[in-house]
Amino acid sequence: MVRWEMIKIHNPDNVRLYHITHATNISGIIEAGGLWSDNACAAKEISSLNIGYSRLKARRLTTPVPMRAGKFVGDYVPLYFANRSPMLYAISRKQVIEYSGEQREIVYLVTTIGDILRRCESWLFTDGHAVESISGFYNDLAELEQIDWDLVEAWSWRNTSDDNDRKRRKQAEFLVENFLPWECISKIAVYDEIMAERVKKTLAGAAHCPEVCVESKWYY
16 A cells, blocks of 8 residues: 555644754754744844755745745745655765765654644645656645655655656655744654754753654665
């Protein structure tokens, strides 16, 4: 049974979503109350250690959201339906010139659609990378079937001669407008036990402390 059939049988609210960031950004995220969109971070002068392509971030600031007049992808906090993303692969292969660190320093902030629905009013999702013009945007959970769930689950996502659109579909996104509260994060996944201890120390004393666990299989 494909994953979408399982989701229909169970509760789509339980679908997990992932946001990757550098471990050193966690304290700043907590201080800010959660994750802010790139546009909001610029307006509020919130800084963090960048682990992504600057050119791609710039594209997100100017890519319009079709169903939301006057809104751009950069007005939304991005989360992905898949772990082991193409972005993390690029980081692991030292292909992101803006980031010189190791992939082991990257952590996953994990939430679910249900957690977001309970705390966030405006959201939508895509069937592929949000900056690609052919990606569709949706705001009805019934349209989750538009996502290629088999590819989202697959570890091999490279384009092939038979299908040159795999990489885009692998990066389907769930987008939360403006702000994602820290309380939505239920789990922080890390590379190894050393990183787990480091993150736990960062969380010490926080009002909300997500579960910290090692998920080495989510890395390359």
